[in-house]
Amino acid sequence: MLSKLKKEGIVAVIRAKDHEEALGYVNACLNGGIKALELTYTIPNVVELIKEVKKNYKDALVGIGSVLNGKMAKDAIEAGAEYVVSPGFSDEVSDICKELGVVYLPGCMTVTEIMYALEKGNKMVKLFPGDVFGAKYVKAVKAPIPHVEIMPTGGVSIDNIDEWFKMGVSCVGVGSSLFNSGSLKDIENLAKEFVNKIEKIRS
Numbered sequence: 001m002l003s004k005l006k007k008e009g010i011v012a013v014i015r016a017k018d019h020e021e022a023l024g025y026v027n028a029c030l031n032g033g034i035k036a037l038e039l040t041y042t043i044p045n046v047v048e049l050i051k052e053v054k055k056n057y058k059d060a061l062v063g064i065g066s067v068l069n070g071k072m073a074k075d076a077i078e079a080g081a082e083y084v085v086s087p088g089f090s091d092e093v094s095d096i097c098k099e100l101g102v103v104y105l106p107g108c109m110t111v112t113e114i115m116y117a118l119e120k121g122n123k124m125v126k127l128f129p130g131d132v133f134g135a136k137y138v139k140a141v142k143a144p145i146p147h148v149e150i151m152p153t154g155g156v157s158i159d160n161i162d163e164w165f166k167m168g169v170s171c172v173g174v175g176s177s178l179f180n181s182g183s184l185k186d187i188e189n190l191a192k193e194f195v196n197k198i199e200k201i202r203s
Contacts (some may be wrong), residue, residue, distance in 0.1 A: 001082050001083050001102075001103045001125060002103050002124055002129050002149070004061055004131075005035075005036055005061065005083065005103075005151075005170075005171050006149070006170045006171055007123070007199040008034070008035055008036045008061065008090065008171065009165075009171045009172070009195075010036065010171060010172055010173075010194055010195065010198060011034075011037070011038050011063070011135070011151065011153075011171060011172070011173045011174070012025070012029045012034045012036065012037050012038065012042060012058070012174060013038045013040065013153060013173050013174065013175035014026065014029075014037060014038060014039050014043070014065075014175075014179070015040050015175065016041075016043050016074045016078075017037070017044075018044060018045075018113035019043070019045070019049050019052070020041065021050075022043050022049055022061060023049075023052075023053075024051055024148070024184050025179060025184075026057065026060070027129050027130035027184070027188075028066050028091070028184045028185075028187040028191060029178075029187070029188075030057060030190050031188045031191075032188040032189065032190070032191025032192045032194075032195065033130055033191060033192055034062070034191045034194065034195060035054065035059055035060055035061050035093040036060075036061040036118075036171075037053070037061065037062055037063065037083055038063045038065040038173065039053065039062065039063070039065065039081075040064070040065035040066040040115040040133065040153070041064065041065065041066040041067060041068070041072060041076075042066055042193055043150065045186070046076070046080045047075050048079070050062055050064065050076060050079040050081055051079050051080060052081050053082075053092060054079075054080035056144060057097055057194055061082055061083075062080060062081060062082055063081055063082055063084065063085055063105075064076035064077075064081040064082040064083075064084055064085065065085040065086075066085075066087060067084050067085065067090075067093055068084070068086065068087075068090070068093075068096070068109070069090065069092055069093065069104055070092035070093055070096045070184075071096060072093075073092075073096045073104075074096050074100070074141040075092045076098075076140045077097075077102050078102050079095055079124060081102070082103070082123075083095070083103040083104070083105060084097050084102055084103070084104050084105070085104075085106075085107070085126055085173075086104075086105075086106050086107055086126075087106045087107040087186055088106065088107045088108075088113075088128075089106040089107065089113055089116060089117055089120075091120070092105065093106070094106065094117075095123070096124060096125060096169045097196070098120075098121060098158070098169060099104050101126070103123075103124050105122070105124050105125065105126045105151060106126065107121040107125070107127075107128040107137065107153075108126065108127065108128070109127070109128070109129075109133070109151065110123040110130070110146070111141060111144075113125075113149055114141060114145065115145070117146070117180060118148060122151050123148075123150060124150070124170060125148065125149070125150075125151070126151050126152075126153050126173065127149060127150050127151065127152040127169075128152075128153050128154055129154035129155065130152030130153055130154040130155040130156060130164075130173075130186040131155020132155075133156050135152070135163045135164045135167040136141045136167060137171075138152065138167040138169055139168055140165065141168075142168045150169050150170060151169065151170060151172060151173055152164055152169055152172055152173065153172070153173030153174075153175065154173075154175070156172045156173065156174050156177060157174075157177040158190065158193055158194060158197065159175070159188070159196065161201070162201050165198070165202075166201075174194065176190065178194070
């Protein structure tokens with residue numbers, strides 16, 4: 001799954017008030033070429049939504065976000081979540097993911113947190129909130145820890161995505177900069193822009 005996320009280069013972080021709104025976002029992302037979808041626990045009854053998306057959208061790479069403890073991780077994984085993302089590092093979540101063979105992307109800010117996540121067997125970390133330190137922080141971290149895979153979330157936009165990749169990120173997480181862009185058609189079009197820009201950056 002890690003290689004798939006890296007190949008995609010972008011994960012849509014979906015927050016919504018209900019399943020109808022969330023499914024609108026799912027469709028807009030997939031139509032725009034973004035396959036990696038992080039459905040967050042801030043969506044009511046998200047575990048059932050995971051099952052629905054897994055059943056009806058075979059191309060989607062469905063993950064669960066805003067995971068705060070082991071039970072939340074386990075419930076989502078049993079529903080079909082293929083990767084788990086949390087705002088901070090959790091030993092409990094890390095252990096559950098390792099036990100069930102699912103990729104864990106813990107939220108980390110400091111170098112100490114990143115080192116601890118790696119010690120626990122995790123290969124990629126979510127730099128959150130990304131806009132606090134900015135893209136140059138990635139380059140600084142990767143100087144002494146070149147093997148760490150980093151996915152910034154928070155502060156990634158169509159205007160600065162090239163800077164993040166230039167500094168060495170493996171993929172990016174996008175939320176409000178994508179979903180606050182207007183109508184579902186606007187979101188779909190911006191998703192296409194993100195995908196095209198990543199292709200250009202990597203070519």
